[in-house]
Amino acid sequence: xxxxxxxxxxxxxxxxxxxxxxxxxxxxxxxxxxDPARTHIGFTIDATGFPRTQGEFHAFKGQLSVNFDxxxxxxxxxxxxxxxxxxxxxxxxxxxxxxxxxxxxxxxxIAFRSTSVExxxxxxxxxxxxxxxxxxxLPLQLxxxxxxxxxxxxxxxxxxxxxxxxxxxxxSGYPIISREVDLTVTSExxx
Amino acid sequence: xxQGAHWGAVVISLHWFGALAIVAxxxxxxxxxxxxxxxxxxxxxxxxxxxxxxxxxxxxVVRIVVRAVKAAPESLPTISPMTRGLARxxxxxxxxxxxxxxxxxxxxISSAIIPIPIDLFGLVNVPDIATMNLGLSDLMASAxxxxxxxxxxxxxxxxxxxxxxxxxxxxxxxRRMVGARPxxx
Numbered sequence: 001x002x003x004x005x006x007x008x009x010x011x012x013x014x015x016x017x018x019x020x021x022x023x024x025x026x027x028x029x030x031x032x033x034x035d036p037a038r039t040h041i042g043f044t045i046d047a048t049g050f051p052r053t054q055g056e057f058h059a060f061k062g063q064l065s066v067n068f069d070x071x072x073x074x075x076x077x078x079x080x081x082x083x084x085x086x087x088x089x090x091x092x093x094x095x096x097x098x099x100x101x102x103x104x105x106x107x108x109x110i111a112f113r114s115t116s117v118e119x120x121x122x123x124x125x126x127x128x129x130x131x132x133x134x135x136x137x138l139p140l141q142l143x144x145x146x147x148x149x150x151x152x153x154x155x156x157x158x159x160x161x162x163x164x165x166x167x168x169x170x171x172s173g174y175p176i177i178s179r180e181v182d183l184t185v186t187s188e189x190x191x
Numbered sequence: 192x193x194q195g196a197h198w199g200a201v202v203i204s205l206h207w208f209g210a211l212a213i214v215a216x217x218x219x220x221x222x223x224x225x226x227x228x229x230x231x232x233x234x235x236x237x238x239x240x241x242x243x244x245x246x247x248x249x250x251x252v253v254r255i256v257v258r259a260v261k262a263a264p265e266s267l268p269t270i271s272p273m274t275r276g277l278a279r280x281x282x283x284x285x286x287x288x289x290x291x292x293x294x295x296x297x298x299x300i301s302s303a304i305i306p307i308p309i310d311l312f313g314l315v316n317v318p319d320i321a322t323m324n325l326g327l328s329d330l331m332a333s334a335x336x337x338x339x340x341x342x343x344x345x346x347x348x349x350x351x352x353x354x355x356x357x358x359x360x361x362x363x364x365x366r367r368m369v370g371a372r373p374x375x376x
Contacts (some may be wrong), residue, residue, distance in 0.1 A: 088229065
């Protein structure tokens, strides 16, 4: 009579075989949720006669699947609650959530989904995907710095992108407030 | 209109509230525009300036109405006709500039291409009195600034004149604006 342990082993083996038979690459890891405690989504925007505004979004979810052997198989997607914007002043936050800017009531979610990941060199990758904001979806390129922790257990990412807010219909304050919004996303995953 | 020897509690209260409000707005306006501040702090100070500035405008209108309907005390007999004339012009300009500073600020905010209303401390937003217009908004911003500088100069002259009356002329001009019942001179 087979032991319970050998039963589990048999089930796992059959899954692995099915996976291979289905053509899925053996090295592709399952997507894991982005750890909010190790992730920061920030932005900066310039204006004439007003200091550079820096802020962040506190509420977001994401999936990250990194394939170090075949980077092009890596995937990333995230959704950000636009209402979670924080620039350090509740009144300023309220203005940015309002209809002139993020219009959070009507468009509560900003979403990004990668369409291609390309390794540039050992420390850099280029991620291209679709960013949906204010109901408009446009391609966005992120330049990603990849840093491996000294112990090799964790890998950190710092992604930068420049968004043209006018392209998404966010025209308020232009040209006093610049059209470009610089986005920085930092995250970390276990290898 | 002149009557009696002193201004009365209402005018005196309005005068000192107005003085405090105008000096505070001039100081805040200068600080928020010139100081090296973080964006969030600057935003909050602008919003505070807009709310308090609008209330100062309302106070100015109330003062002008009260001044128009309430009798002013008789001029002190020791004051020359020329000084009296200068004072009249000075007071007229003080009211006019306070009004102009407030109104240009309101139009500037209303016509700004970044629609951020005057928020009276979360209670109610003050309505706009102009439509969005970059040229008008820029013009009003300059007018607001220069009128504020002129008002600051005039406030300083007004205070200096009051002090001169008190310490040099030793008359009752300042005393009767702090509510002291002056001796008949």
